[in-house]
Amino acid sequence: MGISRRSLFKVVAAAGAGSAASALAPLKARADQAATSDETIGMLYDSTKCTGCKACMAACNQANGISPDTETSGGRAHMPVDLNEHTLNIIKVYQDSSTGDHAYIKRQCMHCVDPACVTACMLGAMKKRSDGVVTYDPSLCIGCRYCEMGCPFNVPKFEWSKTAPKIVKCQLCRDRLALGKQPACTEVCPAGAVIFGKRKDLLVEAHNRLDSNPGRYLPKVYGEHDAGGTQVLYLACVGFDKLGLPSYGNQPVPHTVDAVQHAIYQGFVAPVALYGVLAGVIWRNRKRAGETGEQSEQP
Amino acid sequence: MNAQEQARPVGGRILTPPFLALTALAALSAVLILWRFVAGLGASTALNDGYPWGLWIAFDVVTGTALACGGYAVALLVYVLNRGRYHTLVRPALVTSALGYSIAGLSVAIDVGRPWLIWKVPLFFWHWNHRSVLLEVAMCIMLYTLVAWIELSPAFLERGETSSNPKVRSFSRKVLPAVRRGLPFFIAFGLLLPTMHQSSLGSLLLLSGPRLNALWNTPLLPLLFLLSCLAMGYGAVIIESTLSSRFLGRPLELMMLSRLSRVMAWILSVYLAIRICDLFVRNSLLAALFRFDLFSIMTWVELALLAGPIVLLASSERRRDPGNLFLAAMLLLLGGALYRFDVYLVAFQPGPQWSYFPSVTEILITTGLVAGEIAAYIALIKLFPILSGRKPTAPARAAVLGRSYMTAD
Numbered sequence: 001m002g003i004s005r006r007s008l009f010k011v012v013a014a015a016g017a018g019s020a021a022s023a024l025a026p027l028k029a030r031a032d033q034a035a036t037s038d039e040t041i042g043m044l045y046d047s048t049k050c051t052g053c054k055a056c057m058a059a060c061n062q063a064n065g066i067s068p069d070t071e072t073s074g075g076r077a078h079m080p081v082d083l084n085e086h087t088l089n090i091i092k093v094y095q096d097s098s099t100g101d102h103a104y105i106k107r108q109c110m111h112c113v114d115p116a117c118v119t120a121c122m123l124g125a126m127k128k129r130s131d132g133v134v135t136y137d138p139s140l141c142i143g144c145r146y147c148e149m150g151c152p153f154n155v156p157k158f159e160w161s162k163t164a165p166k167i168v169k170c171q172l173c174r175d176r177l178a179l180g181k182q183p184a185c186t187e188v189c190p191a192g193a194v195i196f197g198k199r200k201d202l203l204v205e206a207h208n209r210l211d212s213n214p215g216r217y218l219p220k221v222y223g224e225h226d227a228g229g230t231q232v233l234y235l236a237c238v239g240f241d242k243l244g245l246p247s248y249g250n251q252p253v254p255h256t257v258d259a260v261q262h263a264i265y266q267g268f269v270a271p272v273a274l275y276g277v278l279a280g281v282i283w284r285n286r287k288r289a290g291e292t293g294e295q296s297e298q299p
Numbered sequence: 300m301n302a303q304e305q306a307r308p309v310g311g312r313i314l315t316p317p318f319l320a321l322t323a324l325a326a327l328s329a330v331l332i333l334w335r336f337v338a339g340l341g342a343s344t345a346l347n348d349g350y351p352w353g354l355w356i357a358f359d360v361v362t363g364t365a366l367a368c369g370g371y372a373v374a375l376l377v378y379v380l381n382r383g384r385y386h387t388l389v390r391p392a393l394v395t396s397a398l399g400y401s402i403a404g405l406s407v408a409i410d411v412g413r414p415w416l417i418w419k420v421p422l423f424f425w426h427w428n429h430r431s432v433l434l435e436v437a438m439c440i441m442l443y444t445l446v447a448w449i450e451l452s453p454a455f456l457e458r459g460e461t462s463s464n465p466k467v468r469s470f471s472r473k474v475l476p477a478v479r480r481g482l483p484f485f486i487a488f489g490l491l492l493p494t495m496h497q498s499s500l501g502s503l504l505l506l507s508g509p510r511l512n513a514l515w516n517t518p519l520l521p522l523l524f525l526l527s528c529l530a531m532g533y534g535a536v537i538i539e540s541t542l543s544s545r546f547l548g549r550p551l552e553l554m555m556l557s558r559l560s561r562v563m564a565w566i567l568s569v570y571l572a573i574r575i576c577d578l579f580v581r582n583s584l585l586a587a588l589f590r591f592d593l594f595s596i597m598t599w600v601e602l603a604l605l606a607g608p609i610v611l612l613a614s615s616e617r618r619r620d621p622g623n624l625f626l627a628a629m630l631l632l633l634g635g636a637l638y639r640f641d642v643y644l645v646a647f648q649p650g651p652q653w654s655y656f657p658s659v660t661e662i663l664i665t666t667g668l669v670a671g672e673i674a675a676y677i678a679l680i681k682l683f684p685i686l687s688g689r690k691p692t693a694p695a696r697a698a699v700l701g702r703s704y705m706t707a708d
Contacts, residue, residue, distance in 0.1 A: 082652065084348065122434040123419060123426040140419065140426055145351035145413020146433045152509040153540060154649055157348050160341030165412040213683055242416070249508045257432060257505035260518050264498075265435075271495060278379060279487035285381045286483055 040132030041172070042111065043186060043194055044202040046209065047243065048216055050104040050193035052091055054078075056185035060089040060108075061118060063173055063184035083107055085159045088170045089185055094242050105243040106194055108185070109134060109155045109170035110223060111231035114252035116150035126156075127168075132199065132231040134174045141167060152227060152253050153245075172231075195217030202233055209235060228252025306390055306684035308458065309547055313678050320649060321674035328667020331660050332409055340412060342661045349551065349653020350539045350644070352410075354661045357643040359406035359668060361500050362636045364493075365528040367399020367541070371493040372532025376562065378486050387687035390454055391543070392536050394679050397447035398672045404444055406668065407437075432502045439496035452478055454683045498525040504642050512594045514587055515646035517577050519572040523638075526570040527605075530602060533563035534608075537628040543686065557618040560627060564612040567631060571605055595660055596643050604634030 004041050057078065061068045068078035069086035080087040089108040096102070117126045118134060125141035128134050136156075143165055147156045160167035173183035181187070186196035195202070206221040222240045223230035227248040235245055264270060335343040345355045376382045377389055384634030408414045419426070420437055428434055456478060459471030501524030508516055517523075537556050544551040578584050578598075588595050608627035617623050644655065657665075680686055 056444045119428075119430045120433060120506055121428055122431045122437060123423055124428045138413075139416075140423070141413055142416045142420065143414075144407075144410075144433065145412070146431075146503075146506075148348060149504075150506040150646075154349065158340075158351060160347070161339060162341075163337065163339045165339065201505040229461075245507070252431065253509055254506060254510050256518055257502055258430060260502055260505060260521060261430070261432060264521070271491060274494065275487055278490050279484055282378045282483045282486050284377060286380075289383065 017076055038198065038200055039130065040199045040231060041130060041177075041197065042195055042199040043172075043183070044201055044206055044235070045106045045194045045232045047103050047105055047193075047234065047236035047238070049191050050091065051191050052093060053227070054091050054103045055188045055190060056106065056194065056220055057087070057089055057091060059184040059188040060170075061086070063176060064088060066168070083155065083157055085157050085161065085165075085168055086166060087157075092244070094198065094238055096238075099237075103238040103243065104193075104237070105234075105245075106185075107153075107155075107244060108232070110153050110227075111172060112227060112252070113229035114254060115154055116152060116253040117147035119254035119257070120146040120150040124148075131177075133174060133177070134169075135171050135174055136169060138166045143167070150253065152248055174188065187275060195278075199231055199233070206233055212278070225250040228255070303473055304695045306387070306454065306457075306687055308684055309404060309549075309681045309686055311681055313681055317672055318677055319672040321677075321686045324667045325674060326667075328664045328671065332663050333411060335660065335664070340410075341642055343658065345655055345658040345661065346455060347653060347655065349649035350647070350655035352643060353655055354657035354665055355406045355410040357640050358636075359665055360403045360410075360440075360612030363406070363641055364400050364403045364500070364631065365497065365524075365531045365635060365639065366535050367385060367403070368497065368528045368532030369393075369436060369536045370396030370450070370532075371490065371497075372529045373536060374450075374486055374489055376559075379490065385559065386402070387552065388536055388540070388555065388559070390451070390685045391539060391680065392532070393447060393533060394676055395450045395539060395684055397444070397451050398675055398679075399439060400444040401449055402668050402672050403440060406665075407440075409664065413442055432499050432506065436496045436499045436503060439492045439499070440478065443489065443492040443496065446485050446492060449478070449485050450482065450489050453482075454685055458683045493528070497528040498522065498641075500524050501642070504647065507647055510648050510650075511642075512646040512648060513581070513584055514578070514594050514598050515642050517581070519573060520642070521604065523577075524571060526566055526573070527635045530563050530566045533566070534628040534631040534635070537563070537624055538632065541625045541628075543680070547680075547686075549686065551621055553597050553619060553621060556616075556621075560612050560618050564609050565629075567605060568609055571602070571609070574602070585688070593645065597637070597645050601634055601637050601641060604630050604637060607631075607634070638674075660663055 035216060058068070060066075061078070066086055066088070069080035070076060070078060072081060073079045076193035080090060082092075084091055089106065092105050092107060094103050094105060102139075111132055113132075113218065115126070115128055115134050118124075118128050120126070122142070122144065123140040125137045125139075126134060126147055127137065143158070144157055145156075145167075147155075147167060148158065150261075156166055156167050156169045173181070173185075177184060182196040186194050189195075197205075203224060206224075210217050210219060210221070217235050217237055218239065220240070222236070222245050223232055228246075228251060234240065234243075236244060241247060331343070340346055344353065359475055372391070373385055373388050373392040376385050408417060411417065420434070421441060443645060455476060456471040456475040459467045460475065462468050462471065498521035501520035501522075505516075505518065505520055537560060540552060540556055543549055578588060607630040609629040611623055611630070612618050
């Protein structure tokens with residue numbers, strides 16, 4: 001692509017360092033299992049290889065049977081500005097306003113190791129499969145959109161234009177996977193910027209690239225540990241926060257809420273005990289009131 | 300129990316001009332709700348993928364159920380702390396609870412995208428995601444709405460006992476004793492469920508932690524939500540009692556409200572102490588507090604609104620001034636509502652490309668639902684034994700709600 005990526009390096013080096021410095025909290029057993037399982041799959045996107053041709057976007061719409069978003073072009077070209085109800089995958093460009101240097105970024109579901117959307121979902125319409133893919137089942141979705149509130153990457157989108165709306169998001173081409181094919185975006189990418197494979201192999205590949213070409217990249221694989229780890233991994237020369245992938249630390253996003261809920265509701269003991277105490281006290285008070293005639297038994 | 304304090308229907312004409320105006324607003328809301336289902340959420344609301352939750356969740360559900368905590372907060376005093384003197388406040392507070400929670404449930408059905416599947420939430424127990432805070436909130440709110448109406452049912456059955464219809468009369472006479480025997484178990488549920496879901500309304504946004512402004516993002520959110528909803532419950536009771544005394548010409552239970560305001564001020568003080576300590580302990584926030592950007596200003600307004608009632612209610616003399624009591628309760632409700640709006644709409648920052656301000660349709664639907672709630676409250680207290688039955692005074696004020704109010708006596 002012929003642009004200097006080193007010039008941007010200095011500006012953003014802090015982001016990677018900041019993430020690495022964050023305390024690595026112990027992950028849940030479930031998360032550990034998913035992250036270390038040899039069978040989980042994912043994608044590796046290398047921003048420095050992407051030419052911004054957007055072939056992956058067309059392939060994605062085709063594979064998912066979604067008509068392209070042509071709104072901003074007045075109905076002519078496929079040019080959404082962000083992920084939306086027609087767009088499960090997008091190539092965006094970041095341009096430095098002072099130097100003019102730019103970098104591409106591909107956005108789609110990160111398939112988090114411990115996803116907030118799955119934690120949020122009341123009936124489990126969002127599910128984390130054993131192969132790492134986060135799937136969506138509309139028959140269990142009431143459209144509450146708590147998954148959108150939870151996802152730190154703003155990924156799940158809602159079909160606002162429809163009267164029978166669903167949540168839409170990348171499901172790593174689960175139908176194609178079932179047929180033994182790879183996702184449409186990785187298959188079609190002419191530059192090899194996004195590749196499909198087992199997460200552990202992709203991590204090895206990512207670190208090989210960093211080691212063999214240190215000047216080309218920021219020294220970090222985004223998604224290796226970020227937000228508890230994601231199935232989709234990123235390499236880039238521009239600060240990940242500038243590309244829309246902020247530093248969220250290494251704890252899974254649901255960690256805090258899980259800890260709080262676990263402390264309060266472990267085994268549902270506290271609510272049952274509280275109910276017992278309340279019912280006992282009310283019963284006793286009413287009996288006493290009945291004896292002294294001070295208080296009515298009715299509310 | 301003194302016969303003077305027995306609950307009686309207020310009586311009087313229901314279809315007064317204010318009642319009809321409220322009903323008209325509710326009817327407009329009903330038409331717009333129909334339109335929302337025909338046109339979809341995208342066309343009828345300003346909601347978007349950055350702000351998927353807006354006015355209906357932040358106000359109707361999160362703030363509305365907190366304002367409807369009167370039944371919960373008063374029951375805690377009367378039945379658990381055994382303060383029988385507040386007994387006459389229980390029924391009117393329960394009416395606001397039952398109505399407020401019913402409106403919240405209706406709002407959820409309007410807000411969700413696929414409401415025809417809501418029935419699966421309580422019934423598909425084998426699909427329950429036990430990590431989902433929203434599931435807990437949804438189940439508790441559904442159950443509590445039911446429990447609040449059951450707790451209130453003796454009011455309807457007592458009226459039924461005097462009905463002119465013999466079938467209603469014999470049904471009421473048969474059922475009422477059984478309901479009264481079972482009430483303690485429902486009352487206990489009526490205390491447990493709000494304790495759970497009002498705190499969990501705070502926990503809900505912990506999942507949005509990475510995108511929640513640090514001034515509000517604390518693991519203590521559930522505790523802060525619980526304490527503030529209790530204070531708001533007492534505040535709502537003070538407002539409701541003051542207004543019904545003013546507009547229905549009923550004597551103001553000043554001593555009772557004055558004592559209640561002391562309880563309210565204490566709970567509010569605990570809330571504020573925890574809120575401020577939390578800001579100090581996470582001391583990087585002190586800088587954020589003095590940045591005087593949107594977040595810092597909102598925090599200051601919130602703190603000021605909630606500190607106001609503590610100052611206003613500091614002396615026992617001031618607690619006996621009805622105007623002062625009313626003002627303190629109003630400030631508290633505003634502060635508590637702002638705290639909830641701040642957490643759900645201001646602190647929540649999906650990114651600079653997103654913005655949200657409710658659409659006219661959203662605002663009109665919410666306004667209509669509140670109007671309908673007030674109309675239903677007026678109708679219920681006129682028809683059923685809700686308010687304690689002391690003889691009305693100051694009839695001049697009563698003209699607002701209907702001239703013939705005294706005929707029931």
